[in-house]
Amino acid sequence: MRVGLVTTSYPRWRGDAAGSFVAGHAAYLRRTGAAVEIVAAGAPDVDAAWDRAEGVTRIAAPTGLFYAGGAPEALARGATGGAAGFVARLTAAVAVRARRWDAVAAHWLAPSAWAALATRGPLLAIAHGGDVHLLAQRRLLGPTLRALALRGARVACVSSAARDAVRAAYPRAQPLVQPMGVDDDATAAIIAARAARPPASPITIAILARLVPIKGLDVALAALAQLPARCTLVVAGDGPARAALEHRAAALGVSARVRFVGWLDAAARDALLAAADAVCVPSIATPDGRSEGTPLAALEALAAGVPTVVTATGGLAALASHGAHVVPPGDPAALAAAIITAITTPTTPCRDLGWAIVGPRLDAHWRR
Numbered sequence: 500m501r502v503g504l505v506t507t508s509y510p511r512w513r514g515d516a517a518g519s520f521v522a523g524h525a526a527y528l529r530r531t532g533a534a535v536e537i538v539a540a541g542a543p544d545v546d547a548a549w550d551r552a553e554g555v556t557r558i559a560a561p562t563g564l565f566y567a568g569g570a571p572e573a574l575a576r577g578a579t580g581g582a583a584g585f586v587a588r589l590t591a592a593v594a595v596r597a598r599r600w601d602a603v604a605a606h607w608l609a610p611s612a613w614a615a616l617a618t619r620g621p622l623l624a625i626a627h628g629g630d631v632h633l634l635a636q637r638r639l640l641g642p643t644l645r646a647l648a649l650r651g652a653r654v655a656c657v658s659s660a661a662r663d664a665v666r667a668a669y670p671r672a673q674p675l676v677q678p679m680g681v682d683d684d685a686t687a688a689i690i691a692a693r694a695a696r697p698p699a700s701p702i703t704i705a706i707l708a709r710l711v712p713i714k715g716l717d718v719a720l721a722a723l724a725q726l727p728a729r730c731t732l733v734v735a736g737d738g739p740a741r742a743a744l745e746h747r748a749a750a751l752g753v754s755a756r757v758r759f760v761g762w763l764d765a766a767a768r769d770a771l772l773a774a775a776d777a778v779c780v781p782s783i784a785t786p787d788g789r790s791e792g793t794p795l796a797a798l799e800a801l802a803a804g805v806p807t808v809v810t811a812t813g814g815l816a817a818l819a820s821h822g823a824h825v826v827p828p829g830d831p832a833a834l835a836a837a838i839i840t841a842i843t844t845p846t847t848p849c850r851d852l853g854w855a856i857v858g859p860r861l862d863a864h865w866r867r
Contacts, residue, residue, distance in 0.1 A: 500866075502533045503600040503618070505593055505611040507565050509539035509555060512546035514764035517566050520679035520795050521606050525553070527680065527858035528604075536600070538592050538614075540565045540585070558592050560585045563848035590614040602866055608643055609634055612652070622652035627672070628792030628813060631661045635668060636787070644669035653865040657792040658814025675864045676835045678793035678814060680857030681802045685769055689803040690848055692773035702730045704838060705775035705805075707768060707796035708782075710738030713789060715781035715810065717747055721831035722781070726838065731756045732779075735763045735771055772803055776842050780809040783828045791815055797823065804848035806841035808834065821849045 504525055508518030518539070525535045525669075541557035542565070550557060561581035584757060589610055590623050597603065597618040604623040605611035608631065612624035624647050634640035644665060647654060654674040656662040662674050704723070708714040712739040716734065734744075734757065748754045763771065774779070776798035782791040793814030801821045809815040810828035819825045824841045826833040 500533045500601045501599055502528050502535050502866075503593070503597055503603045503615075504528075504535060504537045504606070505539075505589070505603060505615050506537065506606040507560075507611060507669050508542045508606075509537055509553075510549070511542050511544055511566065512549050514766060516603055516762065516765065519682075519765065522553070523680055523682055523854050524604065524606075524861075526682075529829055531858070532861070536596060538589065538596060539591075539690060542566050556592060556596065558585065558589050558636050559661060560863075575678050583593040586610040586613065588777070590617070593618065604865075608647075608654075609639070611636065612643065612647060614648055615652075616650050621812060622650060622732050623861065624652050625679075626656045626661050626665060628658060628661050629789065631656070631664045632787075632789040635664060640664070640668040644672055648672070655861060658790075659817060660790050660813045661792060672748070675861070677860055677864075678798060678852075678855060679795060680683065680854035681799050681852050683853035685765070686799070686802045686848070686853060689769050689773045689799075689805075692770075693804065696774065700729065702727075702776045702842060703733055703774060704730060704777050705733050705771050705778050705800075706779050706781070707735045707763075707771070707799075708780070708794065709736050710734070710744060712740060712742040713785050713791065715783040715828065716740065718783065718810075718829055718831055718834060719779055719781040720744065720748050720751055720753060720757065720836065722779075722834035723753050723756060725831060725835040728756070730838075731758070733757075733771060733775070734759045735768060737761045738787040739765070768799075772800060772805055775800075775805055777808060777838055779834070779838060780807070780815060781828070782810050782812050782815060784812050793818070794815040798852050802852040804846050806844065806846050808837045808841050810834070821852065822846060 506521045510522050528535050537555040540560040597653045602621040603615045603618045605615040606625050656674045657678045662676050665672050748757045778799045784790045791813030808824045811825050812828045824837045826837045
């Protein structure tokens with residue numbers, strides 16, 4: 500079977516975190532025997548050798564729209580210049596290549612699923628959360644879902660919150676709720692590294708996230724101020740809110756206990772997960788009603804058996820069944836208390852979050 504993957508974000512080099520779950524999906528499909536071709540947004544720092552090895556065709560995209568803190572945030576800031584042209588180029592590229600595809604998976608309803616509407620064979624449209632909110636704001640969610648239904652596409656949502664929004668916009672929709680998978684091999688290596696790590700005196704709390712308002716980093720900084728002095732926070736990720744967050748850390752008097760380490764490649768992310776005493780995902784709902792999907796960082800931590808604290812927003816709320824400590828969003832005191840509980844409570848790796856489990860669930864929904 501020849502499968503096309505249409506996406507905005509795809510790793511620009513081996514180990515790049517951007518769109519890593521799409522690469523995980525591609526790797527899973529290849530393990531089933533499928534030949535996979537990827538059509539993705541371009542970027543100036545792409546490794547051409549990596550793209551050739553992965554079968555990636557890059558489509559020229561406006562600077563700053565993707566790979567720079569998140570497309571929904573960029574569009575909210577007014578970075579719409581060139582977006583329409585990108586959608587047209589993506590659609591044209593998919594139309595040419597889809598002639599040799601037997602099935603298509605589109606990550607993000609817009610613009611990826613739009614671009615895949617004219618293809619043939621089974622089509623899976625995966626909604627990641629921000630795309631659902633953006634389309635609903637612009638009154639395009641219902642029309643998009645109707646067009647997908649006419650095409651005979653199947654829809655998957657990474658959270659029940661996204662599913663509910665989809666159903667509200669198009670009641671006939673029957674989406675599957677399925678978070679994306681984690682890398683099974685990387686998870687096994689992290690588990691082994693954690694088993695061998697020496698006892699640590701300082702407590703390391705890790706956050707792996709884009710530095711944008713929905714991620715709730717300011718809440719985590721306020722929680723850190725309520726934690727013992729031996730607790731330190733390592734923030735892996737970057738984005739437009741970094742300067743404001745550094746200023747907030749200084750105002751709270753916790754600058755010496757916070758390290759903003761910027762973007763990490765896959766190996767460095769795995770090393771941080773192996774060393775962390777806890778992972779915190781303090782996301783909030785934004786004032787305009789947007790909530791999280793199911794961030795991969797939370798799934799990676801739970802799969803590796805890292806004590807994990809998340810907030811009850813979007814898909815994160817459902818992670819209690821996988822062992823996460825869930826607290827109300829925007830509550831620093833509750834977050835601090837849950838972190839203490841998490842690091843003093845024995846944990847075990849969650850075994851059903853890898854692509855070996857997630858992939859067949861998606862396949863049963865669309866690839867027949």
